[in-house]
Every structure is written in C-alpha cells, then in structure tokens.
Amino acid sequence: MPRWVKVGLLICLVGCILFFLSQENGFSALKPLLGFDKKYRMEEFLQDQHGVPRLRSLVGQDEFKKYIKDSPYLLGYSYDGTYVAVMVYDPKAKAYRINLFHTGRQKSEETVYAPLKQPSQQTEASESSVKHPNAQEELLSLTQEILDLGYQIKVPSSPREVPVNESIAVKGEKPWEISIKQDDRFAVLTAQRGKNQWELVRFPLEEDEVLAPRWSISSPPSPGNKVTVIAGARSSKRGLRSLVYTIDPSLLSSSWSESHLNERLTKVLGKSARIVHRGEIENRQGPQSILAVQGGKTLPSDSKEILYRGIVDRFVLLDQKKNVYFKGTPDGLVGKKDHFLDPSLSRSGKARFRLLLIGKKVDGESVRILTVDQLNGQGQTIKTYELKWNVEKKVFQWIGKG
Secondary structure, eight states: OOOOHHHHHHHHHSSSSOOOOOOSSSSSSOOOTTTOOOOGGGGGGGOOSSSSOOHHHHOOOHHHHHHTTSSOOEEEEETTTTEEEEEEEETTTTEEEEEEEETTTEEEEEEEOSSSGGGGGOOOOHHHHOOOHHHHHHHHHHHHHHIIIIIIOOOOOOOOEEEETTTEEESSSOOOEEEEEEEEEEEEEEETTTEEEEEEEEEEEETTTTOOOOEEEEEOSSSHHHHHEEEEEETTTTTEEEEEEOOOOOOOOGSSSSHHHHHHHHHHOOOOOEEEEEEEBSTTBBSSEEEEESEEEEEEOOOTTTTEEEEEEEEEEEEEOEEEEEEEEEEEEEOGOOOOOTTSSSSOOEEEEEEEEEEEEEETEEEEEEEEEEEOOOOOEEEEEEEEEEEETTTTEEEEOO
16 A cells, blocks of 8 residues: 555544643642542653653553543643643544644544554554554654644643542632532533632533543633633543533623523523523623523433433523523514514414424534424424524524425
C-alpha cells in the first residue's frame, strides 16, 4: 500500500471531537481542597513544567494509563484559550482518545488518537502492526502534529480536582461556587452566588453511565475570569466520555437565576412547571430559549440528537427575554398574543402534546427542530406542527403550516 494511502487512513482514524479541560499552573482563584487525597494526580504527569507534556512521554507511563481509566486528563489549552485538549482511554479503539473542544461554542471540534504505548514498547504483534510496522509511529507523530500545529495546544494547566457531588468556591470580585451532580439520567452543572443559583447545563447520561468520582476546574488562558469544568461519564462497557463546559461568570445575572425563571414560569405555566431544555448562553440575558412543560412524562430516547421527548399537558417556549413565543394550552397551540396557530381546530379543553426536540448538524450548521403533535382526548394526533430555530433571529418559528 502506498505511503500516502496509509497516512490518509491514519488521518481519517484521527478525526473529530474534544471534550475536557482544566487550568493554568497555580489556580489561585480556588480554595484549597483540604484532606482530598488521590492515588494519582494530574500534576504527576506534567513532566515538562515549561510546556504541554509530549504524547510520547505520557503514553509510556503505566501510572498514566491507570489514572486516565478513571478520570479525563487535561492535556493543555491553545495560546488564546479557544481550544482545550482532553485525553481519555477508549477501550473500544484500544487507544487514547484526545478530544479538542471549542471553549466558546461549547462543542467538540475534532477527535484524534494516540497509541497505548510508545511505538518502541509495542510488544503485542497485532494484525495491524505486522502489516504496517510503522503505523503506530506515524499515528503518534500525526496526532502530535495536529495538536501542535493544527490547534496550537501549547499552554499547560494544573487543574483543581474535586470529588463528585462537592462544590468549590471561586474567588473574584463577587465570589461564587460551582458544583456538578448527577440528577437521575443527567449530570447537572450549577453556579451559585449569594442567594442566586444558575443551572448552566444538563449533560444527558446514557442508561449505564454514572458520573466519574471526581471532576476538575481550571482557567483557560483567555480574557476575563472564565473557568472550564471537566467531568467524566463512566460506562463499564465504553469507558469514559468527557463532559466539558466553560463558564464566563460575567454572564451570571440575577435576571435569569433559577428563582427568577421559576417565578416567570409559574406565571405563564403554573407552579408545577419544569424546564426540560435550555438554549445556549451568550450574554447576560441568559439562555437563548427555554422549553418548559407541565404534567405528563418524559419518554426514553436512544439518540444523542434527541434533546427532549415527552407527552405533556401543557408547555411553553420562551425567548431570551422570557417572552412567550409558543404555548401549548388545553385548547391548542398558540403563538404570540395568544393567537391560535390553527383556528380551525375545535377547542375541546382536552388537548395534550407530544414533543420531540432534536438538535443536529446539517451541512455543518446546527439545527434545532421542535415537533409538536397536538393530541385529542383519546390520545390521537389531530395536528402536527414543526417549530424551527432561527439562528439569526434567535427564536423558534413555525415551519409546519398547511
């Protein structure tokens, strides 16, 4: 096989997403964690105190492999803090998986791989290594080049590690706290400042996943007082999956704290309203959108594209200013100013709704669509609506006319 074909195959193997983060050396903004002892600490693997550790030095350490099976490892940040590289052990690939995550878009950009051992240490004569004796060396070199040149992962970090279900205080002009806890099938990241609390993100957990025993926090080398949180979703079959989120404390405004949101939802939906999805947080106005429901139940889903699925008595879609854009009522689906989307439907007072919110990428663009089935008193679908997220206007719009 020509060498360029092998290189191409390796580049394909090295493909598509990141996930975890931490901090610069000396995270002085965090309270010391007294009495928290761990067998392996991230700092033990920072051999080069003047830069990001080289992959060749990391993969050659048996202790590193033991550590990374239990917790994601923050490799480093890009110069401007835009990207962070996080390593985990991938039992299916039998290799180290390195996710490259965009700290502003809160999304993984690429995933690359590194061999479990230094090429010179390879002792098991796998079919691949017999046919391609230089494949492991090429993979290691290509991955290192992608990190160095493609994403400029040059800034090391010494993250603070925290036991799961415990919070950590962050100093600043206005001190605040961060915690991440498992809530049923979600890992929920929250921030608190004084009496105000904010739910920042809910990471869905798959059926056999639980939160790893510790998570970490670090400061990216970017303007402001941002912090990056890295946690792990652990499966006995699939190993670790990285959960990564970068927080900008300047965006934490009381106008969208949990108490204010609950007050608004109680007014438009009732006391038993619960939030099932929140849009991205780009400014001090809070999430771009909020989907809240009342009554009914959440239905199981088997796809990561499904953001919410359930049958509910009532629901509401709020925009970033907390205005009602769409509302499911016992008489049907209404838009702004309480105008019914389909006035021809009878208003029985017994309408319920089947909701399916999907988030996916189409031609590189993020697409969110909420499908609403209006049900009659017998549970039959009498009308289906599609509400699509308008990226420019930052609102859901009805596209299911007719």
